[in-house]
Amino acid sequence: MFDYRDLKVLSTAPALQVQGMGRLSDLLDDLVVYRRLEPMDPRLPSLQDAWRDMGLADSSIPRKLEQPYARVVTWLLQRARELDAPGQKIRQVIYLGDTATSDSIAFHNVLQVTGWSGWAFIASEQADAPPTIEHRDDGITLTNRWGAIAHWLCWLTEEQGVRIDASTAVIVDIDKTALGGRGRNSTPIDQARMEGVEQIVAQVLGERFDHDLFQRAYQELNQSRYHPFTADNQDYLAYTCLIIGAGLCSLEELIEDISTGRMADFEQFIRWVDARLCRADDLGLIDIHRTVYAHLRAGDPTPFKAFRRQEYLATVRRMGHLPNDVPIERRLQEEICLTGEVLAVVKWLKERDVIMLALSDKPDEASVPTPEQETEGYLPLHRVPTHIVGHPIEEWLPR
Numbered sequence: 131m132f133d134y135r136d137l138k139v140l141s142t143a144p145a146l147q148v149q150g151m152g153r154l155s156d157l158l159d160d161l162v163v164y165r166r167l168e169p170m171d172p173r174l175p176s177l178q179d180a181w182r183d184m185g186l187a188d189s190s191i192p193r194k195l196e197q198p199y200a201r202v203v204t205w206l207l208q209r210a211r212e213l214d215a216p217g218q219k220i221r222q223v224i225y226l227g228d229t230a231t232s233d234s235i236a237f238h239n240v241l242q243v244t245g246w247s248g249w250a251f252i253a254s255e256q257a258d259a260p261p262t263i264e265h266r267d268d269g270i271t272l273t274n275r276w277g278a279i280a281h282w283l284c285w286l287t288e289e290q291g292v293r294i295d296a297s298t299a300v301i302v303d304i305d306k307t308a309l310g311g312r313g314r315n316s317t318p319i320d321q322a323r324m325e326g327v328e329q330i331v332a333q334v335l336g337e338r339f340d341h342d343l344f345q346r347a348y349q350e351l352n353q354s355r356y357h358p359f360t361a362d363n364q365d366y367l368a369y370t371c372l373i374i375g376a377g378l379c380s381l382e383e384l385i386e387d388i389s390t391g392r393m394a395d396f397e398q399f400i401r402w403v404d405a406r407l408c409r410a411d412d413l414g415l416i417d418i419h420r421t422v423y424a425h426l427r428a429g430d431p432t433p434f435k436a437f438r439r440q441e442y443l444a445t446v447r448r449m450g451h452l453p454n455d456v457p458i459e460r461r462l463q464e465e466i467c468l469t470g471e472v473l474a475v476v477k478w479l480k481e482r483d484v485i486m487l488a489l490s491d492k493p494d495e496a497s498v499p500t501p502e503q504e505t506e507g508y509l510p511l512h513r514v515p516t517h518i519v520g521h522p523i524e525e526w527l528p529r
């Protein structure tokens with residue numbers, strides 16, 4: 131007999147297993163938005179067309195932690211609900227995520243802008259620690275097992291008495307939640323991004339590309355103590371590695387300038403590069419620099435488009451590509467898989483007529499193919515098939 135108050139079952143649960151192949155779109159269709167907040171579902175209006183109706187001050191794209199982001203997302207949920215159940219009001223929200231800090235803020239913003247009741251499930255797996263689950267007063271449940279999502283759902287419906295029905299909105303985080311579950315399968319997501327940086331730098335520098343120098347620069351500057359310089363922005367980091375690889379400055383010089391405050395932030399750096407590059411004759415590099423600089427000045431938070439395109443290809447290459455019989459440990463290290471337990475709960479929720487939207491903070495350029503790639507058969511990430519990996523939890527879910 132399954133007892134949701136008892137976590138022991140998670141220690142003794144059957145090993146992780148491959149549960150066939152699937153796509154996020156099997157359950158969510160195109161009810162997906164990537165960072166630009168443009169719904170993939172053509173029935174829903176874009177931010178550019180509807181920002182006034184959404185209650186925004188202008189058409190600039192809010193980031194995940196900002197309150198206007200919650201406005202856009204909940205407005206889209208309401209509009210989507212209206213499309214298939216006219217007159218049906220949303221009264222409560224369920225949020226599935228992987229990051230205690232940012233997903234909590236995004237969840238609280240949703241409650242604040244709507245007045246809905248809500249509950250969030252946030253997991254980051256630590257398979258070598260005893261299973262834990264903590265139900266906080268603010269509606270957020272934190273756990274170190276993806277499988278505990280069944281315990282949480284039982285707790286929600288049985289102990290809290292929450293009725294899941296058409297008045298329920300569900301927000302599913304994609305990155306490291308539905309795809310590449312944090313603590314279990316997030317390595318290949320990070321690897322795809324790093325490969326994207328490396329490939330664009332190698333492409334621009336050609337024979338001058340120094341793999342070891344690139345690795346050193348990337349590992350060093352990717353650390354949080356450089357966030358005042360990189361703003362934790364991977365596009366800025368990729369561009370900086372390119373400039374170091376091109377020899378415009380050495381890694382040591384840059385570290386020195388950052389630590390003494392001579393180089394305050396990335397904007398100063400790119401201006402400095404701009405002044406030096408006008409005397410250079412490296413056309414490939416100048417071309418990339420001009421494009422990045424133009425996007426940056428236009429306020430685009432992902433100015434290094436060429437890098438993100440490489441990241442997209444590196445990500446797709448890591449989905450569903452391994453044969454069915456590779457050991458599970460290797461699969462979780464190399465292939466971006468769907469998180470079986472999250473999928474099982476999404477399916478359970480869908481059967482109860484909720485309205486769902488999946489969110490990704492990955493830039494659209496790293497998530498959706500170009501028109502040319504589309505004609506070659508490339509798909510947006512939520513439509514790419516890959517293996518589903520998880521513990522079988524179906525029989526633990528509430529009836």
Ligand SMILES: [Mg+2]
Pocket residue numbers: 227228229303304305306307
């Ligand atoms: Mg995430």
